[in-house]
Amino acid sequence: MTAIEVGDHFDYHEYREGLKLLQETRETTHLANRAGFDCPACGRSFEKLLVTEKRTNTFNSPPGPFCLVRTDDQMLVLTH
Ligand SMILES: [Zn+2]
Incomplete structure (x- = not known):
């Protein structure tokens, strides 16, 4: 499967067909990976x-490994 590409800024709308929006606030977006990215x-x-x-x-400790990815203005937290 393809990896999501993260450059200066990550726009989840580019992956809307595979990332399901769970929750969105002004500064934070939660997404579920439905396409195996x-x-x-x-x-x-x-x-x-x-x-x-x-x-x-501040997060609750995720149950498994997680990865951090940084853009110019965002932090991405990916759970496995
Ligand atoms: Zn990872």
């Missing part, structure tokens, strides 16, 4: 993707 950090398929523009974030 691969993680841009480790190359394995991920389950969920959080995109945040907030400067600080």
Whole structure:
């Protein structure tokens, strides 16, 4: 499967056919991977993707491994 491409800015609308929107606020977007996209950090398929523009974030510990990807103005958290 293809990996999502992350450059200066990540726009999930480019992957709308495969990323299901779970929740969206002004600065944070939660997405579920419905198309088996691969993680841009480790190359394995991920389950969920959080995109945040907030400067600080606090999370509950995910149940498995997770990857972090940074753009110029966002942090992406991918759970496996
Ligand atoms: Zn990964």
